[in-house]
Every structure is written in structure tokens, then in C-alpha cells.
Amino acid sequence: MEKAKIIALKESVLEDNDQDAQALREELHAGGTCLLNLMSSPGSGKTTTLLALNKAFGGRLRWGVMEADIDSAVDADTMLAAGVPTVQLHTGGMCHLDADMTRQGIRALDMDNAELIVLENIGNLVCPAEFDTGAAINMTILSVPEGDDKPAKYPLMYETCDMLVVNKIDTLPVFDFDRERMEGYARARNPEIEIYYISAKTGEGVQELADALVKKVKEWNAN
Amino acid sequence: MEKAKIIALKESVLEDNDQDAQALREELHAGGTCLLNLMSSPGSGKTTTLLALNKAFGGRLRWGVMEADIDSAVDADTMLAAGVPTVQLHTGGMCHLDADMTRQGIRALDMDNAELIVLENIGNLVCPAEFDTGAAINMTILSVPEGDDKPAKYPLMYETCDMLVVNKIDTLPVFDFDRERMEGYARARNPEIEIYYISAKTGEGVQELADALVKKVKEWNAN
Numbered sequence: 001m002e003k004a005k006i007i008a009l010k011e012s013v014l015e016d017n018d019q020d021a022q023a024l025r026e027e028l029h030a031g032g033t034c035l036l037n038l039m040s041s042p043g044s045g046k047t048t049t050l051l052a053l054n055k056a057f058g059g060r061l062r063w064g065v066m067e068a069d070i071d072s073a074v075d076a077d078t079m080l081a082a083g084v085p086t087v088q089l090h091t092g093g094m095c096h097l098d099a100d101m102t103r104q105g106i107r108a109l110d111m112d113n114a115e116l117i118v119l120e121n122i123g124n125l126v127c128p129a130e131f132d133t134g135a136a137i138n139m140t141i142l143s144v145p146e147g148d149d150k151p152a153k154y155p156l157m158y159e160t161c162d163m164l165v166v167n168k169i170d171t172l173p174v175f176d177f178d179r180e181r182m183e184g185y186a187r188a189r190n191p192e193i194e195i196y197y198i199s200a201k202t203g204e205g206v207q208e209l210a211d212a213l214v215k216k217v218k219e220w221n222a223n
Numbered sequence: 224m225e226k227a228k229i230i231a232l233k234e235s236v237l238e239d240n241d242q243d244a245q246a247l248r249e250e251l252h253a254g255g256t257c258l259l260n261l262m263s264s265p266g267s268g269k270t271t272t273l274l275a276l277n278k279a280f281g282g283r284l285r286w287g288v289m290e291a292d293i294d295s296a297v298d299a300d301t302m303l304a305a306g307v308p309t310v311q312l313h314t315g316g317m318c319h320l321d322a323d324m325t326r327q328g329i330r331a332l333d334m335d336n337a338e339l340i341v342l343e344n345i346g347n348l349v350c351p352a353e354f355d356t357g358a359a360i361n362m363t364i365l366s367v368p369e370g371d372d373k374p375a376k377y378p379l380m381y382e383t384c385d386m387l388v389v390n391k392i393d394t395l396p397v398f399d400f401d402r403e404r405m406e407g408y409a410r411a412r413n414p415e416i417e418i419y420y421i422s423a424k425t426g427e428g429v430q431e432l433a434d435a436l437v438k439k440v441k442e443w444n445a446n
Contacts, residue, residue: 041264041265041266041346041369042264042348042369042373042376042377043264043366043368043369043370043373069376070349070376070377070378070379071375071376071377071378072372072375072376074372074375074376093349093353093379095318095347095349095350122349123264123348123376123377124318124347124348124349124350125265125346125347126293126316126318126345126347126350127318127347127349127350130316143266143368145266145366145368145369145391145394146264146265146266146368147266149295149297150265150266152294152295152297153265153292153293153294153295153297153346154265154293154294154346155293155294156293156316168368171368171394171397174394174397
């Protein structure tokens with residue numbers, strides 16, 4: 001099995017991350033690339049969702065993935081095996097990525113003409129929400145076993161995200177998870193948030209999510 | 224229903240957290256109080272586990288709880304309703320607690336003769352592992368739906384913990400979770416880690432965990 005290239009990110013020296021993030025977003029836009037920042041708790045199914053999306057994209061997008069982790073290259077090797085260009089980013093203990101670290105990753109990924117680059121951020125509902133990575137789309141995954149109260153407890157994550165993907169809906173019969181309660185908490189923080197329900201494992205709902213994403217990416221790159 | 228007191232923690236000004244944490248540990252020890260720092264991902268079942276432990280303690284420990292959250296007081300109200308003295312700590316967006324913030328919480332809890340105080344830390348597998356809170360016991364919960372690879376991805380959490388509680392074992396039939404694989408990753412980081420398997424929901428394994436904890440707390444306070 002092909003092993004992913006592992007990039008040790010350097011700590012950023014730039015003082016104004018917001019400004020740097022905006023510059024990166026504009027550079028990427030000019031080059032026809034949409035960056036998606038994917039965030040969630042550990043174990044919500046970020047990598048499994050990306051694998052399911054890859055199938056559902058059906059070749060409609062040239063895309064690549066940056067897998068950020070404190071340690072290990074489990075996820076990057078998995079994505080590579082599925083044929084998706086992927087690099088593994090090691091943050092050296094850092095709990096989030098900022099725009100400069102994201103730029104280092106994009107350089108290491110070294111793709112020509114990528115329409116979509118996904119940054120799989122560190123599994124953490126707190127710190128990643130505080131740092132603009134330069135992404136055009138911010139997405140968070142909430143898995144059913146984590147509970148319907150997460151948008152109340154980690155509000156900034158839900159405020160900053162454009163898309164909320166509720167994963168592992170095949171386990172709804174096993175857990176007490178009230179969709180309306182969760183949606184109420186999420187929309188109280190972010191009335192515009194788009195909510196998708198999927199099971200990356202069974203495939204339920206994945207096609208709708210993939211179609212919405214393809215549309216969003218093509219629109220972003222065209223405008 | 225009684226509402227929990229909500230304490231807004233002030234940012235710490237102390238430079239040496241390790242030294243401050245050691246001082247707090249010694250103060251607490253001198254006063255016959257064992258502090259337990261409970262960490263996990265969001266939604267692993269920290270509060271549900273504490274509720275189950277409260278029943279299984281069967282009055283053998285005088286104990287109290289500090290619920291740390293970015294926002295909301297859901298957990299503290301739940302613990303209070305179960306008759307456990309509890310305060311809600313708001314971290315103002317901070318992703319972890321240090322020793323000084325923990326001390327502010329203990330003062331607000333204001334218990335005489337507590338044998339055990341549990342700090343339910345912010346749901347985060349990264350930052351809380353980096354800050355000594357002054358706890359005598361560090362415990363982490365890993366829930367089955369999060370997957371068996373978490374000790375490989377978040378190594379510092381497993382290195383710093385004395386006890387690992389694997390929760391939601393009632394869902395083992397629903398998820399691909401290999402106990403041996405998980406234990407291998409965890410013990411590679413921390414050969415001494417004590418591992419307990421429970422379902423806080425069904426009660427399986429909770430009595431053994433409670434008994435072990437009562438023993439540990441009494442021993443710590445007596446020595």
C-alpha cells in the first residue's frame with residue numbers, strides 16, 4: 001500500500017491570521033480552487049465521510065485531501081488507497097491549523113488544477129473554530145452518538161460553519177438523539193446553517209451531500 | 224429544579240502552571256481531598272458516567288463536581304438534580320483548564336470535607352492533556368463509537384492518564400471496535416494505564432469502576 005507523505009508543519013510567525021486567511025482564500029479563488037475546512041470531534045467519521053463522498057462524487061471533481069493529525073498517518077494512507085491525492089500533516093501537538101499552516105499543506109499536496117482541497121482538521125470542537133484557515137466552506141460533522149446537545153455546548157463551531165453533517169444516522173435507534181432539539185440549538189447560533197443527515201457507513205444521504213457539495217464548489221470556482 | 228451556580232473563570236496570570244498545580248495537589252492532599260480530572264472527546268459520556276458512579280458509590284464518598292463548559296449549564300443542573308453538589312464553570316471560550324482556574328472552581332464549589340472533587344474538563348482530547356490541573360488522578364473516557372484508533376491519534380491524552388474508561392460498550396455490536404487494537408495503542412503510550420469497560424447507560428461494569436475509584440480515593444487521602 002502506498003504510504004502518504006508526512007509533512008511536519010512549522011509554527012506560524014504571522015501575526016494577523018485573519019488577514020493571511022483572506023489572502024489565501026483570494027489566491028485559491030484566483031487559481032480556481034475551493035478549500036473546505038472539515039472539523040469535528042475525534043471519531044465523528046471525518047475520513048469515512050470523505051471516502052463515501054469520493055464514491056458519490058463519481059469523478060465529477062478533481063480533488064485532494066490534507067489529513068491533519070497530532071500523530072499517526074492512518075487516515076492519509078486510507079484516503080490514498082482510495083485513489084485520492086492526499087498528504088498527512090503533523091501539527092507537532094498543536095490543536096488546530098491556521099492559514100499559514102494550511103498554506104504549507106497545500107504546497108506539500110502540490111496538485112495542479114485541484115477544484116477542491118479538503119483540510120481534515122484536528123479532531124477538536126473548540127480551537128479549530130477560532131482560526132480562519134482560508135477556507136471557502138467550513139463544514140462540521142456531528143455524529144449521533146455524541147448527542148443532540150453539542151451545538152449548545154460548543155457554540156462557536158456551529159456559528160462558523162456553513163454546513164453541518166449529522167453522521168452515523170444508522171445508529172439513531174440506539175441513541176437518544178432528538179433531531180429537532182439539535183436543530184434548535186444549531187439554528188439559534190446560526191440560522192443559515194445547512195444541515196445534512198447521512199450514514200457514511202451505509203451510504204444513506206451521502207449522494208445528496210455530494211451533489212450539494214459539487215454544486216457549491218463549481219459555483220465558488222466560477223464566480 | 225435547582226439551578227447550578229455559574230462561575231465565570233478568570234484567565235490565569237501565573238507563569239508556571241506545573242509549579243502551581245503541584246502546590247494545589249499538596250494543599251488538597253493536606254485537606255484530605257482527592258481531585259480527579261475527567262477528560263474526553265465531546266459526547267463520550269462524562270456526565271452520564273458520573274451519574275452512574277454516584278449510584279454505584281452508594282454514599283461511600285463525600286464528593287462534588289465541577290462542570291467546565293464553554294457555554295450552557297446542562298450538565299451541572301443534571302448532576303445537582305441527582306443530589307451531587309455541583310458548580311458550573313464557564314471558561315469564556317478557553318479550550319482547557321489549568322491549575323489556577325481549577326482552584327477558582329474549588330473555591331466556588333465551597334465544600335467542607337469533600338473526599339473527592341471531580342473536574343469535568345472541556346470535551347477535548349488535545350489541550351486539556353497539556354495542562355496539569357493539580358489532580359491526583361487523571362481519567363479519560365473513550366466511547367466505543369469514536370473508534371479504537373484514538374490512542375494512536377491523541378497520544379498525549381493517553382500518556383497523561385492513570386485510568387482509561389471505555390464507555391458505551393452496549394454499542395460494541397454496532398461499531399467496528401477492536402479492544403485488543405485499542406489496548407495495544409494505549410499501552411504502547413502508557414504501559415501502566417488501567418483500563419475499565421463500562422456502559423454508563425446499562426450500568427455494566429460501573430460497580431467495578433466505582434469500587435476501584437473509592438479504594439484509590441481513600442488510599443490517596445490516607446497516605
